[in-house]
Amino acid sequence: MLTLAPAELSFDNCMIPKSAIITYFLARELDRAVAGALLHKVEYNKRGKTFRFLFASTPKLHLLFSFAPPSFLPAAGWPDSSDTFAIWQEATPATVTAVEGDRRNRLITIELSRASEEVAPQNFRIVFELFGGQSNAFLLDASGTIVQALRVIEDKRRLRPRALYQAPPPLAEPPHSGEVLVYEDHQRRYTLRFEGDRYEVHDANSSLPLATSPLIELFHSIESLDESERQFAEVRRSWRNRINREIGRLRQLIGKLAIDLVGCASAEKYSRWGDLLMSNPQTTPRDGMVTVTDFDSGAPVEIELLPGKSVLESAASYYKTAKKLQRSKPLLTERISKARAKIDALSDAANTIDRAGSPEALSDLILALGLSAKLKRSDDDAPEQSRYYRILRSSDGEKILIGKNSEGNDELTFKVARSYDLWFHAQQVPGSHVILVRPDKNRQPSRRSIEEAAAVAAFYSEMRKVTQVPVIYTERRYVRKMRKGAPGQVTYQNVKSLFIDPALPPTAKRDD
DSSP states (O other), X not given: OOOOOOOOOOGGGTSSOSSHHHHHHXXXXXXXXXXXXXXXXXXXXXXXXXXXXXXXXXXXXXEEEEETTEEEEEEESOOOOTTEEEEOGGGOSEEEEEEEEETTEEEEEEEEEEOOSSSSOEEEEEEEEOOGGGOEEEEEETTSBEEEESSOOOSTXXXXXXXXXXXXXXXXXXXXXXXXXXXXXXXXXXXXXXXXXXXXXXXXXXXXXXXXXXXXXXXXXXXXXXXXXXXXXXXXXXXXHXXXXXHHHHHHHHHHHHHHHHHGGGHHHHHHHHHHHHHOTTOOOBTTEEEEEOTTTOOEEEEEOOTTOOHHHHHHHHHHHHHHHHHHHHHHHHHHHHHHHHHHHHHHHHHHHHTOOSHHHHHHHHHHHTHHHHSOOOTTOOOSOOSSEEEEEOTTSOEEEEESSHHHHHHIIIIISOTTSEEEEETTXXXXXXXXXXXXXXXXXXXXXXXXXXXXXXXXXXXXXXXXEEEEEXXXXXXXXXXXXXXXXXXXXSOEEEEEOOOOOTTOOOOO
């Protein structure tokens, strides 16, 4: 399998073949890969807004096809189908009889034959028009009539369902031999050299041709590297967020310390009050106040006695407060200075993390900067052990927290969960509070994690042995303690509900 060194890659360079000759040879590779295989299903991925063509070949293969950004990417294996729905069901499953390209156009055609016990085999054809922003895919019947189009393009051909498909005008006849650019970035350059129907993909940094299916493997490698880059960017973003949260916490701390520091200026006033009260122990209080004469100015001064205390006892308390404030002033000043220094260090660390060019470099930086020790627990990292709640992980790796008892329900819902985390409970029956920890307030958990958290709420309820349990869920901010209610009793608003069978996530990892 072709591998690429880490580089700043852009799919804009390779998502759609840039020439008819590349498209033609890519079609030949696809024909070798899937001819005789089963087109198992065509899916639309709602999250990525991509169409996926799943081939039951050996090994399995799928095509990703989308318009934003334009892409036509063959890749190994089948992706997870939990976030998709099937389309073009009238033509699948069907056997691939051939995949063809056109030297004079950027078209790839997949011929299909669908067997049926009731009627004769039905023939279909998928035509991919790989024209960048004007890309499209059509499902045609045996007569060439359009059954479905993934996108209706406004052009002179007026291609609509039930209309006869018309191929776009051919391009100029390609040369018999030559070399065309397949992909290029600041580190790599791949070209396709061809003569007649023979071709090779070459790396500009090597004299050797690449692989047996060089175009498919090149595109697959770039796709895999892009996914690695996305994951790396997510890890780097997570660390930046943790740093920013810690900086925000430190700034709030500095604000509170600054208020306390201002309060230290009252030390002299409390000490003076203590002196005046000690000099006038026989003064008769009135409505909790005493009036004494100032030593220096001779003016009367009103001093409030502390509740339940005599003149001398109040004087002693004012002395104690004055000494405490005097001792606190240098400590507060030092804490503010240290917090500001830590903010500066964390800001530098954030800038350094932004410059990390690889996961290995990032790990080295985290270790060198000691960030794991410097940072408080990330908001999306619940403690791994707790006597109040259980910890599971969904199939997508998201944390699910389950209260162990009434006290644990209260602790989990009102002290651990954040306002934007999702709260679940089996409807109208006793059971555990369940929290699905969201990645952050701007990102929703996956639909599969929501369903698994609901199944967990049903599992940890009195409806465990019942099927299709009604479960409600809402953001934690809409859950309130019931006034004068027992621990774990709450009221809620803005709930959604679903019916689900009680279960633990199939791939959940018990952390406790």
